[in-house]
Amino acid sequence: MSSIIFTILIGIGATLVMDLWSLLRKSLFGLHPTNWGLVGRWIAYMKQGKFRHKTITDAEPISGEQLIGWLAHYVIGIGYAVLLIAVCGQPWINKPTLAPALILGIVTVIAPFFILQPGMGAGIAASRTPNPNSTRLHNLINHAVFGLGLFLSALVVKSFVLR
Known part of the structure; x- marks a missing residue:
């Protein structure tokens, strides 16, 4: 199996782990x-040159926003897996370890804090939400779970797909 297929599979797997955690949570x-539909709405408005909203829920709904949001969610997960493999390389693919995946997962919380949330009207690091510290903590936990998902997905792909 190529490292490209491996990377795509662990990105999808880690995102799925994060989604399962979300349901458990x-x-x-x-x-x-x-609500990935709201993320899709935010992304769809970018085509119109609008990158920032007072609050995304007040923006007019866009046809296909659910699909756009879910696709973006999984494409971003794959992108983070690409970043992990770019940093750690073939040695990590050969022998996945938890620490790099977990660290990367935690570091990726920078994206929602400084790009997604401000763009959707929630402020930097959810500062405009009703309970910013709780939101920040849950974002951090979600991204740590994603990092754990990268590691677990790598183990599963190596055990069941690469055999």
Whole structure:
């Protein structure tokens, strides 16, 4: 299997782990999963030159925003896997370890803090949300779970796909 296929599979797997965590989080803590349709709306408005919103929920809905948001979510997950492999290379593919994947997952929280949330009207690091510290903590946990998902997905791909 090529390293490209490996990378795509672990990116998809890690994103799926994050989504499963989101469902578990909802049942355990009553926290709603991310609305990827709103992310899709934000992305769709970029085509019109609008990169920042007072609040994305006030923006007029866009046809296909759910699909755009979900596709973006998985493409970004694959992109983060590409970053992991670019940094760690073939040695990590040969023998995945938790630390690099977990560190990368945690570092990726920079994107929602400084790009996504400000663009959607939530402020830098969710500063304009009703409970910013709680939102930040959950974002950090979600991205750590994504990092764990990179590691677990690599183990699964090596065990079941690469055999």
